[in-house]
Amino acid sequence: MPTTKYNFKKIEQKWQKKWEESKIFKAKEVKKKKFYCLEMYPYPSGMGLHIGHAFNEIIGDIFARMKRMQGFNVLYPMGYDSFGLPAETAAIKAKMHPKKFTEDAMKNFIRQQKALGLSYDWSRMLYSHDPQYYKWNQFFFLKFLEKGLAYRKKAPVNWCPKCQTVLANEQVHSGKCWRHPDTEVEVKHLEQWFIKTTKYSEELLEKIDSLNWPIRIKMMQRNWIGKSYGTEIFFDIEGEKWPVFTTRPDTIFGVTFMVISAHHPRLFELVKKKQKEQVKSFLKRVKSVSEKELEEVGKEGVFTGSYAINPINGEKIPVYAGNFVLADYGSGMVMAVPAHDQRDFEFARKYRLPIKIVIQSRERKASVREAYDGSGTLINSGSFNGISTEEAKEHITKALEFKKQGRKTVNYKFRDWLVSRQRYWGTPIPVIYCDSCGIVPVPEKDLPVKLPEKVKFGKGNPLAGNKKFVNVRCPKCREKARRETDTMDTFFDSSWYYLRYCDNKNSKKPFDLKKIDYWMPVDFYTGGAEHANMHLIYARFFTKALRDDLRFLKFDEPFLRLFNQGMVHGEDGRKMSKSFGNVVDPINVSEKYGADTLRIFLVSTASPDTDFSWNSSGLEGVHKFIRKIVDYFEKTKFGKSGPNARTESKLNKTIKEVTSYIENLQYNLAAIRIRELFSYLERGADRRTAEIFLKLLSPFCPHITEELWHKFGNKNFLSLEKWPEAEEKKINEQFEKEERAIDEIISDVSNVVNIIMEKGRKVSKLYIYALPNETEIYTGNLDMIKKRTNLDAKVYSVADKGKYDPENKSWKVKPGKPGIYLE
Numbered sequence: 001m002p003t004t005k006y007n008f009k010k011i012e013q014k015w016q017k018k019w020e021e022s023k024i025f026k027a028k029e030v031k032k033k034k035f036y037c038l039e040m041y042p043y044p045s046g047m048g049l050h051i052g053h054a055f056n057e058i059i060g061d062i063f064a065r066m067k068r069m070q071g072f073n074v075l076y077p078m079g080y081d082s083f084g085l086p087a088e089t090a091a092i093k094a095k096m097h098p099k100k101f102t103e104d105a106m107k108n109f110i111r112q113q114k115a116l117g118l119s120y121d122w123s124r125m126l127y128s129h130d131p132q133y134y135k136w137n138q139f140f141f142l143k144f145l146e147k148g149l150a151y152r153k154k155a156p157v158n159w160c161p162k163c164q165t166v167l168a169n170e171q172v173h174s175g176k177c178w179r180h181p182d183t184e185v186e187v188k189h190l191e192q193w194f195i196k197t198t199k200y201s202e203e204l205l206e207k208i209d210s211l212n213w214p215i216r217i218k219m220m221q222r223n224w225i226g227k228s229y230g231t232e233i234f235f236d237i238e239g240e241k242w243p244v245f246t247t248r249p250d251t252i253f254g255v256t257f258m259v260i261s262a263h264h265p266r267l268f269e270l271v272k273k274k275q276k277e278q279v280k281s282f283l284k285r286v287k288s289v290s291e292k293e294l295e296e297v298g299k300e301g302v303f304t305g306s307y308a309i310n311p312i313n314g315e316k317i318p319v320y321a322g323n324f325v326l327a328d329y330g331s332g333m334v335m336a337v338p339a340h341d342q343r344d345f346e347f348a349r350k351y352r353l354p355i356k357i358v359i360q361s362r363e364r365k366a367s368v369r370e371a372y373d374g375s376g377t378l379i380n381s382g383s384f385n386g387i388s389t390e391e392a393k394e395h396i397t398k399a400l401e402f403k404k405q406g407r408k409t410v411n412y413k414f415r416d417w418l419v420s421r422q423r424y425w426g427t428p429i430p431v432i433y434c435d436s437c438g439i440v441p442v443p444e445k446d447l448p449v450k451l452p453e454k455v456k457f458g459k460g461n462p463l464a465g466n467k468k469f470v471n472v473r474c475p476k477c478r479e480k481a482r483r484e485t486d487t488m489d490t491f492f493d494s495s496w497y498y499l500r501y502c503d504n505k506n507s508k509k510p511f512d513l514k515k516i517d518y519w520m521p522v523d524f525y526t527g528g529a530e531h532a533n534m535h536l537i538y539a540r541f542f543t544k545a546l547r548d549d550l551r552f553l554k555f556d557e558p559f560l561r562l563f564n565q566g567m568v569h570g571e572d573g574r575k576m577s578k579s580f581g582n583v584v585d586p587i588n589v590s591e592k593y594g595a596d597t598l599r600i601f602l603v604s605t606a607s608p609d610t611d612f613s614w615n616s617s618g619l620e621g622v623h624k625f626i627r628k629i630v631d632y633f634e635k636t637k638f639g640k641s642g643p644n645a646r647t648e649s650k651l652n653k654t655i656k657e658v659t660s661y662i663e664n665l666q667y668n669l670a671a672i673r674i675r676e677l678f679s680y681l682e683r684g685a686d687r688r689t690a691e692i693f694l695k696l697l698s699p700f701c702p703h704i705t706e707e708l709w710h711k712f713g714n715k716n717f718l719s720l721e722k723w724p725e726a727e728e729k730k731i732n733e734q735f736e737k738e739e740r741a742i743d744e745i746i747s748d749v750s751n752v753v754n755i756i757m758e759k760g761r762k763v764s765k766l767y768i769y770a771l772p773n774e775t776e777i778y779t780g781n782l783d784m785i786k787k788r789t790n791l792d793a794k795v796y797s798v799a800d801k802g803k804y805d806p807e808n809k810s811w812k813v814k815p816g817k818p819g820i821y822l823e
């Protein structure tokens with residue numbers, strides 16, 4: 001057992017203080033290859049840093065530390081996503097002002113993050129509720145307004161009754177609020193602010209291929225943007241042309257009714273007097289459904305009283321209002337082909353609408369008992385009969401184009417981003433409403449529009465009740481006017497914070513373009529996969545808008561490489577939750593075992609991108625390992641002579657593998673190699689090997705390695721030392737092979753020894769039988785085998801006639817598989 005009095009608390013505090021005082025992690029724009037390493041900035045919750053934060057940040061820190069040692073000029077900042085509803089709700093609950101609540105929480109976060117030894121450049125810290133930060137949110141909003149990228153529109157929007165605000169499409173998950181999975185989102189018709197994210201639909205989709213991101217996130221974004229090729233067909237309804245998007249123009253002869261979304265803002269223009277009451281009572285019954293749920297809900301509808309004219313054959317077809325059409329997909333109206341679409345089929349059956357087969361499958365006969373949505377040959381389609389569905393798509397589209405009743409088009413599921421929120425704790429939208437001038441942007445010189453601190457919390461948005469805030473003069477005509485009281489979605493804050501880190505103190509501009517050119521894009525970004533269709537899309541949009549519309553940026557994508565960490569579950573394998581009593585507090589753990597133990601434990605239990613369960617005995621094991629290292633370094637007198645060839649080979653192989661494992665985020669495998677190198681050291685090593693071992697371990701355990709490094713008499717910070725580089729020619733595969741052979745035999749022996757001991761018998765002697773050409777591997781390492789197995793060992797060649805082999809173990813010996821006998 002290790003005997004060292006390893007006072008990790010003292011050591012960790014000492015080095016954290018020294019790092020801070022000497023400002024060694026401060027990043028400057030110098031002529032050197034840069035590396036921008038970033039974690040998604042956290043919302044400073046009142047609960048403090050949780051294990052997910054610690055995991056995320058330690059993953060980033062290990063990477064940043066290696067890059068720094070590799071000679072990169074590393075930018076590694078931290079800040080806080082401090083605006084938002086959770087802070088507002090928590091503050092009201094605690095009877096505190098959100099500002100005070102958030103700032104206390106931030107202080108706590110900073111203290112905790114420092115205690116974990118994270119190597120941030122704290123001079124670049126930022127937080128969203130800083131008027132010097134959100135001033136630039138307002139600046140960008142005004143620029144977007146000027147460029148037509150921000151607009152106000154009355155639309156059916158998602159409303160969460162619990163949040164008491166509207167939500168973006170991205171914040172509605174399966175019809176429920178993203179923050180309140182138990183709360184159904186309602187549809188309201190409101191005038192709201194939108195950002196025209198769809199301007200970049202195509203580029204957002206296309207550039208996904210170029211990103212070094214997890215495949216799953218890339219797929220989620222592709223699906224979210226949802227591009228499809230098809231035809232826009234104009235149906236005459238009550239003298240007006242209504243565009244309808246379809247991917248199946250070949251089925252146009254089978255259209256027997258039309259369906260308009262129950263939430264369509266223009267629905268009532270189509271409702272005839274006689275139908276009004278019926279439609280109204282239908283609307284009361286239908287709930288809003290998200291896209292995902294469209295498949296699951298019962299299809300319901302009601303006749304509007306209007307008819308559409310099918311442009312291909314002049315047929316008169318009824319228009320229904322239905323709950324299974326999204327108001328904002330295409331034009332919010334679809335053509336229904338019940339014979340060839342399951343959803344339409346169910347609807348037609350329910351409301352006894354005709355089903356007309358127009359595609360003949362090549363395999364089976366057409367039937368009206370189920371929908372057939374495959375390909376085939378056209379029937380009942382006038383002059384298009386007999387041609388294939390693929391040809392028909394082209395021909396019918398052309399025929400419609402000729403009549404000016406249609407055109408080839410692409411459609412995206414992706415929608416513009418609804419950014420206004422009816423809440424207090426966010427960036428005020430810098431707009432004034434004037435009766436004579438309309439929507440008037442706040443002049444740039446008047447920014448920031450500060451969020452008033454003195455407000456009354458209660459029902460609704462406290463800004464709306466703040467007369468001092470609301471009542472203003474119109475900047476244009478100086479008449480009495482009214483200030484916008486909606487605030488911005490907090491995702492607006494996180495859409496560009498990574499740019500501000502490059503120049504966080506600039507009071508004249510959001511950032512200096514030269515500094516942006518130097519640092520951006522972010523080379524390595526870590527965070528949770530839950531942001532796939534929110535933050536990660538908005539930030540990509542911002543980059544493109546700032547590039548083309550504002551001409552601020554020269555690059556296309558903000559985050560070149562993305563990594564999603566796994567989830568840390570409780571010891572019982574369940575999600576950590578207060579109610580299960582299985583929550584692990586990272587700060588408690590690091591106070592008890594040290595930050596170095598927590599750090600290496602979190603990344604070596606499993607591959608960092610997979611979920612894993614907390615394991616106390618694993619943690620104890622890791623802690624013992626660190627104590628053992630300290631103990632070893634204190635007791636060992638290192639020789640001045642360089643490493644022998646065998647050690648050189650091991651060392652270089654370890655350097656090579658650890659470097660590439662860290663680069664590939666396989667930290668758990670890197671940790672295994674580091675442990676192996678340590679057991680090699682334990683068998684006796686020179687100082688150079690020991691120092692390289694400390695370097696390889698330092699990104700994982702920065703405090704203890706820094707301490708041991710200085711105990712060697714080194715004056716420089718290990719954190720800034722040069723990362724070792726492997727010398728390939730010193731790696732001897734023969735040594736490596738022998739090494740593996742010894743490791744294998746030792747593990748085999750200890751397994752057998754354990755079995756024998758369990759039976760209550762004792763073992764003291766080990767006999768090894770090897771093939772003649774392999775004997776030397778074992779004789780050459782006999783001392784080590786003896787030491788590691790604690791047995792008196794003897795090696796025989798199977799060819800040795802005088803060998804001691806009472807059980808004939810030498811008979812079954814194969815190449816690479818020696819025989820063993822124990823007694």
Ligand SMILES: [Zn+2]
Pocket residue numbers: 160161162163164177178179180183
């Ligand atoms: Zn909600």
Ligand SMILES: [Zn+2]
Pocket residue numbers: 434435436437438474475476477478479481
């Ligand atoms: Zn005015």
